[in-house]
Amino acid sequence: MELLHKCFVKFYSPMPAIVALGILSAYYFGLTGTYWAVTGEFTRWGGHILQFLGVDTQSLGYFKIIGLSGTPLDRIDGVMIIGMFFGAFIATSFANNIKLRMPQSNIRIIQALLGGIIAGFGARIGMGCNLASFFTGIPQFSLHAWFFTIATIIGVYFGTKVVLLPIFRSNVTLQKVDSKKNLTKSSATLNIFFGILACVFIVGFILYLIFYTQIPEGKKISILAIATIFGVAFGFIISRAQICFTSAFRDLFITGRGYMARAVIVGMIVSTIGVFSYIMLGIPPKIMWAAPSAIIGGLLFGFGIVIAGGCECGWMYRAVEGQMHYVIVGIGNIIGSTLVALTWDFYAPTLATNFPKINLLESFGNYGGLLANYVLLLLFLAFVLFLENKYRKNQKFQNAYQG
16 A cells, blocks of 8 residues: 555655656657657647638648647647546546636736746747757757757746736735644545546546557557557656646746756756667657747747746646646647747748758767757756755845844
C-alpha cells in the first residue's frame, strides 16, 4: 500500500519528474518522428470549429503549414493530447483530487480568458508554446526556440509586474474559528471516484485497441497507439508533479524560487542528447523560422501565461481537477491560436516565412551544434542561479535594514 501511495497519491518531486519528461519526450520524438507539442492541435480544434461555422479553412495559409486533415482521433498530436487528459484524470482520480472549483471573482474570469487568448496567440505566432518552442523545441536545435524562450522570460517579467497590481489581487475574508474542524473522508465519494476511474480505464483500453489496429501502410506498429501511451504518461506525470512552466519562471521574479526552473533546464539537458542521437540516426528535427514572429510570440506568450495563471501543460491537468478557471484558460488558448490562423496570411511574410529556418547542427556542424546548445543551456542555468542569488541578497539586505 505504501508503494501505491507513493506512485499514485503522493505528489512527485519536480526534478526527477521533469527529467523523466525529458527522457520520454526524446523517445517520443524517436518513435513518432514529431515532438511533444499541444497548441498546434488546439489550433486544429479551432479550425474544425471554423469549418462548422462555414469558414473556408483550405484558403488559410496557416492550416497549409500545420495541416487540418482528419479528426483528432486520426492525428498523432490529437490522440496524444487525449492521452494527456486521460493520464491527468487517472492521476487526479487516484489522489481523490477532483472537485469543482469556480473562480472567486469576476476579475479572475477576465484574467483567465484574456490571458489564455494572449498566450494562445503568442504560442502559435511563435510556432510553439512552453513545449514546441521551449522544452522540446530547444533540444531540436532550432534557433527559433531560443528566440522564443528569451522573449518568454522577458514577457513573464512584465507579466509579474501587472499581476501584482492591486486590481488583480483577490480579496480574501478571514474568519475566526473557535475550534478546529475535523476532516473526514467519505468512503462513498471515494468509491464513486474509483468507479469512474475504472470506467475510464475500460474506455481507454477499447480506444487503445482501436488505435492499435490502425497500422499505417509500411509500418509494423501503430504510431497512434504509441502517441496515446506517451500522452497518458505525460499527463500522469505533470499532474502528479504539478508541473507548470508559468510558476517555474514567474516565481523567479516574485519569490526568488528557482527550483522548478532549474529542473526544467536539467530536463532539457537530458533530452538534448537523446534527440541528438535520433537525429544522427536519420530522423529530421523540427526547425522553425528564426524570425521576429518567434520574439513577438514569446513576449505575448510569457505575458499571457502569467496573466492567465497557467501554461498549456498547467491548465490541462488543473482543468481535469475541476478548476473552472483553467477551463476558461484553455478556451482562451483555443481562441487565441485560432485568431493566428485567421490572420496569419496578412503578416506571415513580414514576420516569419521570409526568414530562414536555422538548425544549430547545420550551422555549427553536428557536434559543434550539440556543444552550442549545451553552452546556451548552461548559460540559461547560470542566469536562473544568478536571479536566485540576487533575490536572497536583497532579502538579507532588507531584513538587516528592518532589524
